Amino acid sequence: MAGAFLDELRALLGQPQVLVGVDCEPHERDWRGRFRGRALAVARPGDTEEVASVVRLCAARGVPIVAQGGNTGLVGGSVPDDSGTWLVLDTRRLRRVRNVDADNLTMTVEAGCVLQAVQEAAAAQGLLFPLGLASDGSCTIGGNLATNAGGTQVLRYGNARELCLGIEVVTATGEIWDGLSGLRKDNTGYDLRDLFIGSEGTLGIITAATLRLFPAPATRFTALAACDGAEAAVGLLRLARSRLDAELTAFELMGRHALSLVARHFPEWPQPFPEAAFAVLLEASAATSEGARERFEAMLGQAIGDGLVGDAVVASSHAQSRELWRLREAIPLAQAREGLNIKHDIALPVSAIPGFLRDMEASLPALAPGLRPVVFGHLGDGNLHFNLQAPEGVDAAGFLRQHEAALNRHVHDAVMARGGSFSAEHGIGALKAAELATRKSPVAFGLMRVLKQALDPQGLLNPGRVLVTDPGVPETPTPPL
């Protein structure tokens, strides 16, 4: 049975584009090593028609499909389960830049294009594609859209969804929907595009996209500001937005614990404000350089005058700017060197963040004495990575195994009580599907199930991801942490 299916698959794609056995191995686990499955095979179609033919074959034979791009996700949404019955559909041979339209400020690219290649194709025309992630060099635009990726410039340019004008999709029945619109206005019917974006391969497979481009900024400024509390950081955000408006392109918060871990593991890197309760990394971009630096510095001067900021440094060179960004980017690395930790990818209304942090500071020690909350993230979007590091000197794995469930519940309860989200930019995948089933309102969850049933009635597209197949039996990650 499996053999006959593989023969049919080889007939569609050619022998070299169907991987089996040990060749599947790199496609069967996520890069963090939290999810490890087993695939029936890996298919590597070369164009949209081939994707559609593979999906039709799977529909006819009842074979589940998980689409995979760079496989850089954090929630186990791009690897098969351990049944050995799923096909991994590798999109990376769909990597053409089909078109760049400078007058329309759009480009059309195939799903397997690596994000960095997309950025570079835009830059080659003097234009900007502003999506930027830590995994730029390996993640694909298809995966970025399937997960509605965020990043550090959402404040100004929006998430992946807002950066996309149109998509091409292979549906669960293997039809091709050509929705590659380069239009900024099109009110001819339901918004199919946004339904597939962010659905993590459970409703259809995105094969190409028309993306929104921007003029490349002429100049860019970076600053680090010391704030003595979260209220001050929120006040600084409000001031910066009102004084700079769309010129404010990044506003990243870093808590003292986060920066002290960087200091410990990267002691050679200078830290301007090692004692501050919070440091804020601000970036401003301007279309013309005249007066832009003065506007940025005047805003920071006012922030100091208003008592929102204790001190601030503005990078005077690209190298200094890179040094400031390096502090921010080093936090996850420093956390990894420090040892195991629990990651939370939460969003809150910006106005609710100071109260949430106060609440956590007061309540967490009682739950897990010695726990070290490492706070950092995209304050401008209300998105924090609120990670919990095991206490110093304990067996971190054992400690976290003991406390993880209760800590997750505690943090997410506090987030939800304030109208927040327990998954801001990483998605649901396998990791959070069970939690989604319990935390989503029953009405929203019911609507999602109705949509899944309508668009994928056989249930073959990434089954159990986002929506658990049976809410009573959640799939659990392979290792305990």
Added chain:
Amino acid sequence: MAGAFLDELRALLGQPQVLVGVDCEPHERDWRGRFRGRALAVARPGDTEEVASVVRLCAARGVPIVAQGGNTGLVGGSVPDDSGTWLVLDTRRLRRVRNVDADNLTMTVEAGCVLQAVQEAAAAQGLLFPLGLASDGSCTIGGNLATNAGGTQVLRYGNARELCLGIEVVTATGEIWDGLSGLRKDNTGYDLRDLFIGSEGTLGIITAATLRLFPAPATRFTALAACDGAEAAVGLLRLARSRLDAELTAFELMGRHALSLVARHFPEWPQPFPEAAFAVLLEASAATSEGARERFEAMLGQAIGDGLVGDAVVASSHAQSRELWRLREAIPLAQAREGLNIKHDIALPVSAIPGFLRDMEASLPALAPGLRPVVFGHLGDGNLHFNLQAPEGVDAAGFLRQHEAALNRHVHDAVMARGGSFSAEHGIGALKAAELATRKSPVAFGLMRVLKQALDPQGLLNPGRVLVTDPGVPETPTPPL
């Protein structure tokens, strides 16, 4: 049967909130007088719970519902058909501003709030809600979202969809989905919000929304520029975007025929460039005034130097700015005074607009000699109102009746061939439902039908709007034009 239903409705809402007979009359026709129906009754619920109870009653009794806000739509989507069996659900008593959150830059308002009241509530906090339409003073935010309204600032701030972070919806079964998120990032499942936005009351009824606010600009500049062709106007757009980026908040095109109609019907209004092939109205907004005017004028100076613009005037006062905007806003009024015309609300990739206009100029005279194309609209978004005025001195009604179908087909064929849209910002409603059935790709149309069936299986929400009930028998507007 109808009597029993009305008794039940009165029991839910109270006698005064159920209109019957002649009291329904203002709710039974659209303001342009193109659609005239007959309602079973008009229900005026006062809160979301009451909306839900009305919808549940209608679901139980099999009564179709059309939601109605300000009833200012252009496509007949907010009035009942002529069967006398539908309930009109008037949302205008849902008019509370529930919350303004200045730190989060959001506000939560009920669907029946008039757009201008929403703008004013934001302005009272020094903030901007940038959606702006000709019908500001009477359209409701619920209708704006149900139709994904556009307007003159889409270039900078997006359509209604992009201005909305979360919604509250009453589903077809009368459940309430509270999706009133004030979050800029939330990847917990499918994008239900964008599915209801723009669905014109056919998938659910929006009862409240959390909207995105912006800092109010400190200063604003308006200019009128004369361009000798559409290519030059597109070149000016490209230059203005690259030099001003997000400071460019409006870019409106006006063709010579359009301005000459204004000159004829409003001769007392000065026209800076009566002979230009095209005039472009540009507006720039800045968060701080220092240097902003210089940036704007330097860009226009470069445009003149580059030969994109023949001449330009920059308003030196608010009154002068209003005069320039009045020219743009007067075009539809001048058209109405001139007589009957056919309206097209099209979108194209910006880069395709010059070729489209050349094609129309060459091909239309053969189809309908003497026809006067009146071109104006939001060039910055690729959205043109390409209206066709009957020749001078003929019986306009007869002429247009004879030619309308062929002209629509000709214009929309040319639009679709260039990857455009035949309904950019006005929606589908009843007017364009038959055309949608023929012009939408079969795959997209099939997906839309599947979604409608899934979310409104009884087919009681605004039936036949957007998706024709039977594609073979389109509903036609009551008067011929």
